[in-house]
Amino acid sequence: MDWFPSPSRYDAAPFRRCGLSGLDLPPISLGLWHNFGETDVFATARAVVRRAFDRGVTHFDLANNYGTPYGSAERNFGEILRRDFQSHRDELVITTKAGWDMWPGPYGQGGSRKYLLASLDQSLRRMGLDYVDIFYSHRPTPDVPLEETIGALVHAYRQGKALYVGISSYDVAGTLKAAEILQREGVPLLVHQPVYSLLNREIENGLLDALEKIGAGCVVFSPLAQGLLTDKYLSGVPDESRAAKSRYLDKSVITPTLLTVVRELNEIARTRGQSLAQMAIAWTLRDSRVTSSIAGARTVAQLDETLDALKNATFSPEELARIEQSLSALKG
Template identity: 60%
Template sequence: MPYTAAENRYETMPYRRLGRSGLKLPAISLGLWQNFGGKDVFETGRSILRRAFDRGVTHFDLANNYGPPAGSAEENFGRWMAADFRPYRDELIISSKAGYDMWPGPYGNFGSRKYLVASCDQSLKRMGLDMLDIFYHHRPDPETPLEETMGALDHIVRSGRALYVGISSYSPELTRAAHAILSAQGTPFVIHQPSYSMLNRWVEDGLLDTLGGLGLGCIAFSPLAQGFLTTKYLQGVPGDSRAAKAGSFKSDYLSDDNIARIAALNAIAERRGQSLAQMAIAWVLRDPRVTSALIGARTVEQLDNSLDSLNRMDFTSEELAEIDRFATDGGVDLWRAQSRIQPS
């Protein structure tokens, strides 16, 4: 059956300005890192995207290596775009990234001009798009000069491949250096995508201040700490969970200390009338410097649960103080080390 978007799709979603740019993002955006690749159920992913747009989610975030296999999330998105979302293209913000290992040989990784431009072209082809709204450098490169990487982002905009550019997992120092280069070139650099959650608060140690000072937006990925900030692990490891599979979720995340933190935070959420996941998303968005929380979803029901966090966004000072007792570093950040890389 042909898809027609809900007429009331803009009635409940708040939209936040991206730093000092002219762009706004929904308070909650949908990422296609997991659950939308070639090994997943195509129609399930399609239903999630339809439901997201019907509820006002206008930003879909991808990367060249999302899948698995790598590239397949963009390929699937291209099919969904052609079948369902082509009439709504001008209502959508579509982003992609490059910076991780994508193809063999010396030109398929990190931050060279050759890799970034080629990867952007491949992403556009997979998705059947003429232009991306945002193109990111996915992580700092320890070898390529920052001037070359930022120059590649500038070229991607000037050549018509993207409207805006961003970076991900850059430290405050590297963010300021990147901003200086891009500002001098007149490049529309508008956004930083760091990991941020109640168990991974590194952005509060200078990065949010940096972004606020520079007028850059922030979209927080992994606000649920890869699903850890839910109740699914309080009674052990479910067989279909990310922790039960090889990948980015490490078994040592499930320490007794972390489980105790999760149980305490869950009790606070229950008193607020929210699920733990809903409170975790609302908590990330409590800071006005965070433009959007980037969530994933395995089912339509899971998506709805996350979006319902918007029903209770307020926190009392007493609640925030209690959350701070338990919202401490849980060692669940795989990306912080990337942020400290200093290009030669």
Template identity: 60%
Template sequence: MTFHAAENRYETMPYRRVGRSGLKLPAVSLGLWHNFGDDKPFEVQRAILRRAFDLGVTHFDLANNYGPPDGSAETNFGRHFKDDFAAHRDELVISTKAGYYMWPGPYGEWGSRKYMLSSLDASLDRMGVDYVDIFYSHRPDPETPMEETMGALDTAVRSGKALYAGISSYTPAQTLEAARILKEMGTPLLIHQPSYSMLNRWTENGEPNLYEALDAVGAGSIAFSPLAQGMLTDRYLNGVPADSRAAKERFLHENDLTEDKMARVRALNDIAASRGQSLAQMAIAWILREQVKGSPVTSALVGASSVKQLENNVAAINNLAFAGEELKAIDQFAVESDINRWAQK
């Protein structure tokens, strides 16, 4: 069936400027980390993407290794793009990343110029697009000079294969250094993609913290895993379902779900109910709150396994305001919980 985008798709979604750039992102963006590989029915993927766009979600976020298998999310997205979104290319922000393992041998991961630019070419080929809007260094490389990795991002932008440069999971100090190098090359740092949630608050720590560092260099941020890999939903309030991510140990383990943590999650669920929101909706809204120290988060990056889940998550935009007393109550339970799988060792 031919896709006809909703005419009212821009009427409800807020759009936020990315740092001091000219680009705006929807408050809620869609990540294709899970549910867009070959393990998910193609028609389900299509329904999620179509509904997302109709709801004003203009940003689709990918990476070279998303699947399973690696690369399949980009390949599948390429088919969806050709069928449904090619006519809307100028309305979309498409991003991809390189940094994690993709192919065997010494050139198949991390941050070398050879790997980064080869990976970008492969991503463009899989998606069937001429360029991506944002190309990220997916993780800092402890052995490759940062000048080389940032130089690859600069080349990607200058070649026209990417419009903007981004980084993910860099510390505040690394972020400042990456931004300095890019600025000297003439390609500003647009955005940082950190993990961030009510149970994973590392971005708020340090002098400067990550958001203060981003504010200093004029960059924005998009938070991934705002639902703490599913902990900040009603999924685990009464145990561990057999088909859940924790049961399958996919970036969340049953031993993460301690009674202490779940008691705090249940308390947060009660606060969400008092706001007329689900726990997931409040968790996403909290990510987008304006009161965060430093620059506010530009966008919350959510996943979705169904249209219903997508709609529930996007509905967080209906109540983004927090009273001071609400934030104080949340802070009693929204504490660091040692679930950051992407922290540098």
């Protein structure tokens, strides 16, 4: 059956400008790290992407090794593009990254020119695209000169294989140096993608200030702290959770103190008329320097709940104070 996107998809869709560029992004973007691989249900993934677009989500975030097995999220997304979005490509912001392990041997990970440019070509083939909108260096690689890593981004930009370039998980010094190298080459640093959540606030220690100074946007990932900031852990650690399986989340971090804090945050969310997940995502967007928050979705219903976080995205001083009071138990 043919699918046609909602003609009203932009009627109430908010957007935020990404740094000092001309690019606008939705405040909540769809991340395809989980739930879009070969081991997941394609029909569900396709339905989630369609629904996201119908609700004004135009930014889809990928990386070369997303999905199980690696590369399968890009392949599946490419198939969704082919089936449903061929006439809508210019409405989409599609991003990918390279830096973490992708294939065996010394050229299958890191920050070398050889790896980054080969990976981008592979990503484009998997998705059936001529270019991505943003290509990221997925992580700093200390044993590779930063000039080489950033030089590869410049090359991709000049080839037209990436309209913009970004970095992910760089510290303040690395970010400023990357921006300096790019500036010398006449290429702007569009965006930095760091982790950010109520439970990980490291970017508040200088990175947001640095991004504002150089005019780059900030697209944050893991706003739900790998599921900790949902109702999943309110009663302890479920048997099928990521923590129980030590999958992306170490069970040892889930202390009684942390669970108490999460329950207190859940109560604050309840008084706001939100789920904990909705409040956690809205909280990451309270600072205007955060352009977008990347969230995944296992089902269409979960996606809708996530996007409904924008129905109450402002916080009173009293609410922020209560949140800070709850989080204070984790300090020291």
